[in-house]
Amino acid sequence: MVTIFQILFALIIIILIILFVFKIKRENEIVPLPENWKELLHDYVKFYQQLDESEKKIFEERIEHFLSAVQITGANAVVEDLDRILIAAGAIIPVFYISDWQYINLHEILLYPGSFNADFEQAGSDRPIAGMVGTGAMQHVMIINKWQLRQGFINNHDAHNTAIHEFVHLIDKMDGTMDGVPEIILERKYVERWRSLMDATIQQMKTYGSDIDMYGATNPAEFFSVISEYFFEQPGQLKTNHPDVYEMLERIYKTGK
Numbered sequence: 001m002v003t004i005f006q007i008l009f010a011l012i013i014i015i016l017i018i019l020f021v022f023k024i025k026r027e028n029e030i031v032p033l034p035e036n037w038k039e040l041l042h043d044y045v046k047f048y049q050q051l052d053e054s055e056k057k058i059f060e061e062r063i064e065h066f067l068s069a070v071q072i073t074g075a076n077a078v079v080e081d082l083d084r085i086l087i088a089a090g091a092i093i094p095v096f097y098i099s100d101w102q103y104i105n106l107h108e109i110l111l112y113p114g115s116f117n118a119d120f121e122q123a124g125s126d127r128p129i130a131g132m133v134g135t136g137a138m139q140h141v142m143i144i145n146k147w148q149l150r151q152g153f154i155n156n157h158d159a160h161n162t163a164i165h166e167f168v169h170l171i172d173k174m175d176g177t178m179d180g181v182p183e184i185i186l187e188r189k190y191v192e193r194w195r196s197l198m199d200a201t202i203q204q205m206k207t208y209g210s211d212i213d214m215y216g217a218t219n220p221a222e223f224f225s226v227i228s229e230y231f232f233e234q235p236g237q238l239k240t241n242h243p244d245v246y247e248m249l250e251r252i253y254k255t256g257k
């Protein structure tokens with residue numbers, strides 16, 4: 001028999017659920033884009049500058065969509081308009097030619113001012129303080145260092161861009177493994193070729209040194225992120241120095257083109 005207490009209990013649960021959902025909704029409230037956001041893109045994002053007018057429009061839509069879906073939270077750092085625009089640019093650049101791309105494995109980005117605490121370093125941060133893609137309890141969270149984020153776009157010819165590096169890890173991870181092979185976008189028939197090309201290049205780096213950042217020789221996952229920074233920042237140089245690698249990256253990133 002249903003007692004008055006049971007009814008009351010059910011009501012309380014329903015109210016709590018409503019409050020909880022409402023709170024989530026409020027936390028995810030869309031922060032409007034700053035008035036000058038297109039100027040920021042134009043001033044800081046080389047990739048955007050090089051697009052034609054219709055592509056710029058698409059890039060802007062993708063930025064808007066990304067920022068409406070992902071929460072960016074400052075952790076002892078103020079999230080400024082420029083930071084939001086640069087993070088979104090770093091997210092869109094690698095997947096620009098893949099029109100239906102969604103970062104389904106990302107819910108929140110934490111912006112750190114300069115360095116991580118020891119706990120996060122142990123969880124596998126990149127090049128001690130630049131950034132990391134979360135695992136375990138930090139699944140679906142990316143941490144990015146504000147200073148490195150900005151340097152990545154200010155120095156746009158040095159083959160280093162932390163935001164691109166971290167988003168490439170997410171793309172790689174989308175198929176379930178972070179192994180340098182983005183099976184979700186790379187056609188199956190090229191997977192083995194890419195895997196052996198990565199291994200061979202890493203071996204070459206270890207033996208002879210390289211113009212590729214040596215951090216890329218850590219493992220195939222780091223190689224893929226490091227070489228992607230190179231691809232997006234200095235494509236001409238990569239094409240000259242490593243034509244096979246360049247060709248495979250074109251296949252990976254420009255599949256939709």
Ligand SMILES: [Zn+2]
Pocket residue numbers: 126165169221222225
């Ligand atoms: Zn990395």
